[in-house]
Amino acid sequence: MKGGEIRHIGRSWKAGKAGPSAVAFRAPGNAFFGPGDVWREMLIELTGPAGGQLDLDQLLTAADGPVRADREKLDGRECVRLRFSATYPSGAKERVTLWHDIGRNYLVCRVLVERPDLPTSRYSVLQVLDFIEPQPGVVFPVKVRREHFRNGEMFSATVATLTDVTINKLLPPDALALPQVPRGTTLHDRIEGKEGPIDSDWKPLGVMRPAAPPPLPPAPKVAPADAPAVPSTSEPVSTGRWVLSGSLVLLVLAAGVAVVSRVRARRNSTA
CATH class of the missing domain: 1.20.5 (Single alpha-helices involved in coiled-coils or other helix-helix interfaces)
Structure with a gap:
């Protein structure tokens, strides 16, 4: 829920237990939602270099240097093309190209992300396959295909489709009602930094305890000052192993x- 908060509900399987246990998460509305977020799935918001979700203005602000703009036809439609580079916190770089459909309110219709500096050259193509116009001048993407390539070969492809889309209309009172969860579900509250069991209406069962801090990432290796920054694809090795x-x-x-x-x-x- 944009501007409010995000709530996840799921089940967790652990070794030695007969069945799954219920788990729930509560996070700020501007947190990275991941798969299932309509804004992300339909390319209205994009993933920034640091991993969070950004709108177009925020994404361009995070670019390295100036953004190049020109016009190009894509599938016979006139588009504005934006090209820029971005750098990840790890030092890895990517080249991003965005196509904005002029006749569809300048919505993003195609994204190309290239990562040529990786040991296995990778790139991703994200394209809107279908738009709807429920009202004159109101356009919304409803189908997006994502293709990911490694060394020129596609290794992953997904298609996200929206159905029963309602825009600028009243929703039924129960449309946004929170789903009930099994009593005793463990809630990981990332807004208040607490965790503990809750009832079916998301209310705490007793006193919530402070949430355990996330594990610290491994210390980065220090490279010589004149060495080029090359992103590592190997997993960190413990000191004990060395x-x-x-x-x-x-x-x-x-x-x-x-x-x-x-x-x-x-x-x-x-x-």
């Missing part, structure tokens, strides 16, 4: 030295 690997190497070297010493001693005794 210590264990180093110990094994020392043991192998020690065993090798012992064997060589014994061979030399035998040769000297038989000479």
Whole structure:
């Protein structure tokens, strides 16, 4: 819910338990919603370099340097094309191209995101396949296809479709009613920083406890000042693993030295 808050409901399966347990989340309305957010799915809001959802103005503000603009026809329709680059907090860069359909209120109709600096060159194509115009001048996208490519080959494709779209009309009173959850569901409240069981109307059952802090990310590796920034695709390796690997190497070297010493001693005794 834009301008309000986001509520997730789901089920969690854990090893050793016979069935799933209910789980719920409460987050600010401007948090990253993920799959299911109409604004994101229909390309009205886009994902920024830092991972959050941004509208067009915010996205262009986060660009590296100036934004280039020109006109181009896409599927026979006149569009405004915007091109810019953006940098992730990790240092990885991407090139973004947006096509805005002039005849459809300048809504985004196609997005191309290129990441040529990755070890496996990747790019994504997001395109609106269908718009509706329920009222003259009121246009809204209802079908978007996403294709993701690695080294020139598509490895993922999804299509999001909206149905029963109502725009600028009154909704039934229960249309936005919160769904009931099983009594005892654990709520992770990211607005107030608390967690605990709730009843079917989202009210706490007793005193809520402070939420556990999220795990800290691994410390970044410090590269030389003149080294180019190359994003890593490998998972972080624990310090214990490096210590264990180093110990094994020392043991192998020690065993090798012992064997060589014994061979030399035998040769000297038989000479």
